[in-house]
Amino acid sequence: PIVEIEEIVVDTPTFSFEEYLEARTFHLLLTIFYYEGNYEEFFELTEQFGVSPFDLVARMANSLEHAPLEFQRVIDNFVQEGVDELFDTKEECIEWAVQNFAGLVDGTTGGNLLSKYSMIGRFYVFNEGIEFLKASCIEAIGDGLSDPQMEMLDAVVGYLRAIMLHVPFEEDLKRSLRWITRYDVERWRSESYSMPLSSYSFSEVQEYSTSISEDTQAKIISRIRTFGEHPAGLGKFTRTMFATDLRRQVAGRSAENREVQVIA
Secondary structure, eight states: OOOOOOOOOOOBTTBOHHHHHHHHHHHHHHHHHTGGGTTHHHHHHHHHTTOOHHHHHHHHHHTGGGSOHHHHHHHHHHHHHHHHTOOSSHHHHHHHHHHTHHHHHHTSSSSOHHHHHHHIIIIISHHHHHHHHHHHHHHHHGGGOOHHHHHHHHHHHHHHHHHBOOSSHHHHHTEEEEEEEEEOHHHHHHTTTOSOGGGGEEEEEEEEEEEOOHHHHHHHHHHHHHHOSSHHHHHHHTTTSOGGGSBOEEESSOOTTSEEEEEO
16 A cells, blocks of 8 residues: 655644644634635624634634534544544554555545535535624624624625525525625625725615526536535535635525525
8 A cells, every 4th residue: 555644743842732733723714714715705894893804713713612513513523533643653654544545545534634624614514604703703892893783794694694505515506595684795795895884785675686507506516426525525626616606696586486595
């Protein structure tokens, strides 16, 4: 068997192993929520509220015990797998690799853990993740959160829930979600957040539907058929389709022949 291994530093006299694991967790949260603009609209809004992306992600990393249980489990599994793939000697590592060679070949073990768990965080526990993101923002602002700010926060969260796809993709592609809002988040985004979201308020509540073009659906289904819908497969096809490509488009009212879910 031929395997690839790498030698890394996991602690120093001034950087403990526990701190190494904390840094890995922080990196995972950045990859799930911040990289590639996955939740760009949310971070733009929180910056307008005076909370920087770094401070928000750091708060999440320091309050994981308050995250939804499913999201906590993702982080715990990531940390545990990271520990399990560390060995004190090259010989121990090679011995383990020989014993687990079949899993290394089929990809069930030995892959890039950051890629694997960022896919799980984005697409498998999407609802739990955005719930945790919102709760962390509210906690960061504290008593200073006004009613209008809360309404804008709900508008952005509702927008992301309505447009972002998650697994199982083929089932999710069939749904057309309606988005009810007092803020034109779509226009705010298209104009590169040039003004505060408060400048994009409607005089009355508006309702939109969301849909996915047949071309985008075909691309997603083709990649699922090629790479699979497991985390390793998603990591491969999102190299050519970013997370921001895996979104519904805001359109008119929902078509009557599709499953509809209202996102307020």
